[in-house]
Amino acid sequence: MNAYLTPLKAAAFALCIALFACNAPTESTLPTSSGFSPEGGPVYFGSEASVQLVKDIDAAWAAEDMEQLASFFADTCVFDWHDGNRYEGPEAFIGRIMADTLDHDWTFNWAYAVDANLEEAGDWVHAGFDVKTTQDSVLVEHAWFQEWYYIEGGKVLYWYNMKGTRPN
Numbered sequence: 001m002n003a004y005l006t007p008l009k010a011a012a013f014a015l016c017i018a019l020f021a022c023n024a025p026t027e028s029t030l031p032t033s034s035g036f037s038p039e040g041g042p043v044y045f046g047s048e049a050s051v052q053l054v055k056d057i058d059a060a061w062a063a064e065d066m067e068q069l070a071s072f073f074a075d076t077c078v079f080d081w082h083d084g085n086r087y088e089g090p091e092a093f094i095g096r097i098m099a100d101t102l103d104h105d106w107t108f109n110w111a112y113a114v115d116a117n118l119e120e121a122g123d124w125v126h127a128g129f130d131v132k133t134t135q136d137s138v139l140v141e142h143a144w145f146q147e148w149y150y151i152e153g154g155k156v157l158y159w160y161n162m163k164g165t166r167p168n
Contacts, residue, residue: 037116046113046123050151054111054125057156066094073156080160082145102140106131122152142166
């Protein structure tokens with residue numbers, strides 16, 4: 001018999017390597033945090049429920065369902081807008097939306113949740129939008145919006161956004 005690897009020996013050798021040399025990551029070997037927060041500690045992934053809430057906010061706004069939109073915010077929610085204006089409470093924020101005379105077409109590009117303190121309730125959702133603003137079907141502005149939502153107990157308590165204009 002030949003002392004070199006036979007197909008059967010080669011297959012057995014490959015199987016041994018696959019079984020013993022390659023360990024799939026376990027929950028304990030995956031990173032649980034990264035970076036740092038304003039509080040100085042690490043940042044963890046937040047909840048999918050908070051991301052879903054932001055998706056629901058987007059859907060209600062796109063459908064122009066202001067009653068549904070208002071239901072996602074705590075009565076004491078504060079909205080800090082990119083232009084420096086602050087709106088306190090859902091009614092003030094909805095009033096700001098309704099006073100806007102421009103048309104906005106947007107793409108919801110991303111959302112993820114982070115949590116700076118796993119011992120306390122609440123987490124932050126960061127979301128990004130590509131927005132084209134028109135008036136009478138004429139492009140007025142193209143901008144990217146980045147928004148942060150602080151969510152606790154299934155309601156937004158704080159929301160602020162930043163806007164970066166893009167070339168038309």
